[in-house]
Amino acid sequence: EAVACREQDWEAINLPHSFSLPYFAASDKFYTGYGWYRKRFMVPRAWAGKRIHLEFDGVFQVAEVFLNCRRIGEHRGGYTGFAFDVTDAAKPGDNVLALRVNNLWDARLAPRAGEHVFSGGIYRNVRLVITAPLHVAWYGTFVTTPQVSRESAKVNVKTEVANDSARPRSATVRTLVLDAKGRTVASMASTGTVEAHSTLIFDQASPPIAHPKLWSPEHPNLYSVKTIVLDGRKPVDDYLSPLGFRWFRFTADRGFFLNGEHRYFRGAGLHQDHAGWGDAVADSGFFRDVKMMKDCGFDFIRASTYPHAPAFDRACDELGMLLWIDCTFWGIGGFRGDGDWFASAYPTNQTDEAAFEANVKEQLRETIRIHRNHPSVIVWSMCNEPFFSAEEVMPKVRRLLTDMVACSHELDPTRPAAIAGCQRGDIDRIGDIAGYNGDGARLFVDPGIPNVVTEYGSTIADRPGKYEPGWGDLPLTPGANPNVVGSWRFPWRSGEAIWCGFDHGSIAGREFGAMGLVDYFRLPKRSWYWYRNEYLRIPPPEWPTTGVPAALRLTADKTTLRSVDGTDDAHIIVTVVDENGRPVNSCPPVTLTVDRGPGEFPTGPSITFAAGSDIPIRDGQAAIEFRSYFAGRTLIRATSPGLKSAAIEITSLGEPKFVPGKTPPARPRPYTRFTGDASVTAWLALGTNNPTAASSEAPGHSGRLANDGNPNSFWQAAAADNAPWLRVDLEKLVTVRQVRLTFPVAANWRYRVEVSVDGRSDWKLVAERSDGSRREATYQDDAAEGAYGRFLRVTILRAPAERTAGIAEVVALGAPAK
Structure with missing residues (x-):
């Protein structure tokens, strides 16, 4: 049916493409459903005896592939690439390729939750690759440097050679290590028999390479590995892999070392989407993003919170940016029941668990296979904030993370496995590195495990914004001087990443996506210039002035x-x-x-x-x-x-050429904001496990205990605190409908609840109990009209006699602001 349909009824599009095109991050809504893609292409008779492969860098999120009405296969996962051999379905002459793509939320597919947007489409590059039956498999080289120093280095290359023919083949693999000018600095060769319809791994070690040029952010020296496959004596395939010589290690007490030198890295986490084009970003757009982060003095990027396109890795390699790659096990605060990306990070329905875990592990395997040869990549991260799962499944979350770490070690023993967003849920010691977000910067002091502040800041601002860094909780690290920049950079901490580099689309609303140092259209805010001045000593430009436009x-x-x-x-x-x-x-x-x-x-x-x-x-x-x-x-x-x-x-430059009067012009794509069903308000239970701050904290009763989901633990102010308050970052701009407070004991508690957009000013009243005689442990109040904001603050006006101010649980019922 797909092949026989009326092509004139289809919209002509180009790749990369998003269902949401054009998209401007103006709403928390986006189209979810199905979309069909079709393309005709010619197969010349000269391809007879060859293998025809389709390679996709990313399709969100379920892709069913058909060629000439024949179903080729399906891929489940929107952030990792995949490939299909379509030889048997292809024919000489005209061929019709069709893809049915959907971005429907799926209980058994990662991510189940997250604060980005999840637009569908073939939003990354696609390639038609023609090979001989004997060839290097898809991403079939694993290049490592088992020995590397300033004086000498050795290269190990494991090459998967696939034989798609019906008889055994005698294969020779010649491997050349090339410098930046294409000169051979080492070579290896080995021969083996590859059985019919099978794959053989050739494991090769180079001789020592004298005085290699090391890769670092200051000197991103690159080499490459060229693999040549011979069928007998005939060259039939060649394949190029990236290579950089560097060594690194994370330590629990002395931080991070690159090429034997201590380095405290500073950078940003960032999403992939751009204004207008959404997730369908050109390779040069990724290069531009990496360069903007480099140009403000950063040397580190966290690819949040999923693997980005291979072109993004290449940009980090070339420009010299250390790269941390997250897998897709991802949570969001204020989660609710299944049905959309506000769900529990881990399934709450037991029948979904096995399929979900298998999908997470498969995406981890794909991530490592695709990105493993890039020298910029220093960490595989298993997750981001998976503690935003239903309490009853947290033991399963910990078990899955443990399995993922073991899988990561098996797939790539050369890189550590991290747990990102591990400031709640007792998960920070499961991996090799702990990544603490938000208030984790001040809660986990010298934790005895290699650690990074993977998110700080989270400052909402439209351009131009303020000329300030937005340090968030970093200056509150115990032992730091809040008035001295960098005093929190203790030897036991490896680095820090601001959230975030660029504005982005968000299911939490437009404002919550406006936390970037750079806006959605890739124009810097004044905070970007602050960092550039601080780290590179480049003064900011003169700001635009009030004047008469001409x-x-x-x-x-x-x-x-x-x-x-x-x-x-x-x-x-x-x-x-x-x-x-x-x-x-x-x-x-x-x-x-x-x-x-x-x-x-x-x-x-x-x-x-x-x-x-x-x-x-x-x-x-x-x-x-x-x-x-x-x-x-x-x-x-x-x-x-x-x-x-x-x-x-x-x-x-390139082909085809534009011919005036013959080449069809670009068609208008008028923008209309997607609203979905705007009449439905989806209320969320907010606050549990979100970042907290307090006027003071008694020993053993930190603010995090006021929203940990356990009514038997509680925050308690210091005894001398005469104006005690607790603040919860709801991590969304919401309209508050109701608030529920649980106190350590049943008594006559007096309090005021307020909400603010920035957590510093313009506090709006939510509810107040300044009198009355009720003696309860739990109080529930409807919110006052106009209770809108991100930060919820509870001020204890009066504690019961002989009790110090404290709160056991805070929960707000709210909905993302329209």
Whole structure:
């Protein structure tokens, strides 16, 4: 049926592609369901006897692949690549490839929860690969450096050679280690018989390589490994793998060491999506992201909270960024029953457990196989905050994490296995490294295990924002001086990563996705300039001033696109200036239009920015990424009523060529915010296991005990605290409907509950009990009108006689703000 349908009824699209295109992170909603993709391609008769493979870097999240009406297979998991041999279904001449893709929430598929968005689509690169029957398997090399120093290094290469023919083959594998200029610095060769329809691993060790150029953030020296497969004496396949010489180790008491030198790394966690294009990012967009983090002085990136595209790894390799890769076992605070990504991280239905665990482990295996050869990768992380699971399944969470760590060690003994977001749930000692988020920075002091602050900050701000770092809980590390930057960088701590690098889409709402140092359109906020000045001593630019707008200025990070296959793009920036060419902070509506030539914005041949809209212009500036699927010269013009226009030319190289009058122009894709069923309000129970802060803490009664789900443990203020309060970061901007407080004992407790957006100011009343005679352990109050915010604060107005102020449990009922 798919092959026989009317093609003229289908929308012509290009890859990479997202169901949500165009997407601007303006809502917590996105389309979920099915989408079909079709492509015709020719198989020449010259391919007879060859093997035809389809390789996908990522499809979210279930992909069913069909060729010529024949079902080839299915892949379950939206963040890892996969490949299918489609030879038997292909035919000479015209072939029709079809994919049925869905992004439906699935109880047995990871992630079950998370605060990103989960748009469907073929959103990463796809390749058609033609090989001989004897060839290197998909990502079939494992390159390691068992011995490496400044004086000498050895390379080990394990190569999987697949024989897809019906008879045994005598295979020779020649392996060359190449330097950055392509010169051979070592070679290996071995021969073996690969049986029919089987795979053989060739294990090769190089001779010593003298004085290798080491890879580091300051000097990202790269080598490569070229694998040549011979069938008898005939070369039939060659394969290139990345290589970098470095060694590292994490210690519990002295931190992290790279190439024998101590290094406290500083960086950011970040999601993959970009304004307009959503998750369907060009390879050059990933390079741009990594470079922006490098350019503000960082040397570390946490790929949060799933493996990113292989192109992202390559950018980290080339630019010199240490890379931590998360697997997809992921939780979110305020989880509820099954049905969407606000679910328990681990299944609550026993019938889902075995399939879910198998899927998590399979995605871990795929992640390691795909990313293992990149020198930038230093950690495999099993998870992020999986303690956001139903209490009754937490023993199973710990068991699964233990199994994953063992699996990681087996698949890659050269890298440690981490548990990220382990500040709750007694899971921080399961892996080799503990990654503490939020208040974990102050709760786990010298924990006796290698550790990293994997998330700090989480400051919500639209551009331009404030010129400040947003340290979050870092300065509250016991023993640190909050007034001295870096005083929390103790020898036992390996590094720190701010949350987050870039604004992103979020099921918790637009504002909660606005925590980046850089906005969604890839324009830096003032906090980015703070870090650049602090770490690289580059002063910030002059901020746009108040003035009379007179003209527009167009700039781009490049004016030549090297390819027209969706892997390259240009970042176009429009700036409002006065009559003297100085930037002003006026925000008139601005339209970018393709005047002539090929290419498109996510909205098609034009895009309009307007203050206060989902496609905003802020602080006198706007930006978007432009890509072309035809080669040629493109003139882009920026216009605004009453202002002098500006233009820029972009040249795109490659095939096919754009022919005026014959090549179809880019079709408009008008933007409409996706709202879903806006009439349904989904209330969440919020607060349990979220980050806390308190006016004071008595020994053994920290703030985290006030929301740990156990009414028998409790926060208690210090005896001398005359104005005791407890604050919970709900980690979402919500409208509070109800609050429930449980105290250590039944008594006449007096309290005030308030909520704030930033946790520092503009506190709004939720509920107050300043009088009355009730003597209860648990109190429940409906929220006052307009109780909207992120931080919930409970102030104890009066504790019972002979009792110190304390709280056993805090739970708020709320819904993400519309």
